[in-house]
Amino acid sequence: MSLRINDIIPDLTVETDHGTITLHDFVGDHWAILFSHPKDFTPVCTTEFGAVAQLADEWAKRDTKVLGISVDGVEDHKKWKTDIEHVAGAKAGFPIVADTDLALSKAFDMFPADAYLPDGSTPADSATVRAVFIIGPDKKLKLSMTYPMNVGRNFAEVLRALDGLQTANGQGVATPANWNVGDDVIIPTSVSDADAKAKYGEFETVLPYLRKTKLKG
Numbered sequence: 001m002s003l004r005i006n007d008i009i010p011d012l013t014v015e016t017d018h019g020t021i022t023l024h025d026f027v028g029d030h031w032a033i034l035f036s037h038p039k040d041f042t043p044v045c046t047t048e049f050g051a052v053a054q055l056a057d058e059w060a061k062r063d064t065k066v067l068g069i070s071v072d073g074v075e076d077h078k079k080w081k082t083d084i085e086h087v088a089g090a091k092a093g094f095p096i097v098a099d100t101d102l103a104l105s106k107a108f109d110m111f112p113a114d115a116y117l118p119d120g121s122t123p124a125d126s127a128t129v130r131a132v133f134i135i136g137p138d139k140k141l142k143l144s145m146t147y148p149m150n151v152g153r154n155f156a157e158v159l160r161a162l163d164g165l166q167t168a169n170g171q172g173v174a175t176p177a178n179w180n181v182g183d184d185v186i187i188p189t190s191v192s193d194a195d196a197k198a199k200y201g202e203f204e205t206v207l208p209y210l211r212k213t214k215l216k217g
């Protein structure tokens with residue numbers, strides 16, 4: 001069964017290059033981003049891990065932990081990080097899960113249940129492991145994205161989506177298309193005009209069901 005928005009993520013115990021962790025303990029009271037890759041020492045994935053490393057300060061500002069996932073082993077992960085850091089010019093301080101048995105990939109529905117990696121596997125054998133999951137402090141899945149192997153992920157968009165989730169969940173609002181921090185937000189239709197005025201102050205009624213306001217502070 002697919003892992004859906006607002007499902008609690010499986011509390012798996014996994015091996016990483018930082019040691020053994022359980023997913024729920026890793027998330028703790030923080031936000032978390034899990035980002036998966038088909039194989040170590042591959043070109044697009046190396047640039048993506050590098051992009052995540054370069055954003056270390058941004059993740060920290062948002063109280064967000066990041067966890068990489070790849071189907072290779074711990075020792076390969078440690079060696080690969082040398083390449084990642086060379087490309088990024090930044091330290092890759094986040095752990096990478098060694099999902100050699102595909103347990104995490106299957107639990108998050110990135111692979112068919114009967115999938116396996118043959119001896120001498122190539123990235124094509126693990127091509128479906130190419131996803132991003134944003135997890136809330138309640139251990140629930142908040143957002144997921146899936147990309148093909150030949151298109152690098154835009155981690156600026158992952159960061160923007162994280163900002164949107166934290167704002168929407170923390171302020172009881174919604175965010176419009178192309179929203180960025182500081183832009184107007186949308187008042188939920190369940191909130192009356194009177195309550196909106198009391199809670200948000202001035203707002204713009206674009207349509208009866210589309211009201212925009214700026215967040216205070």
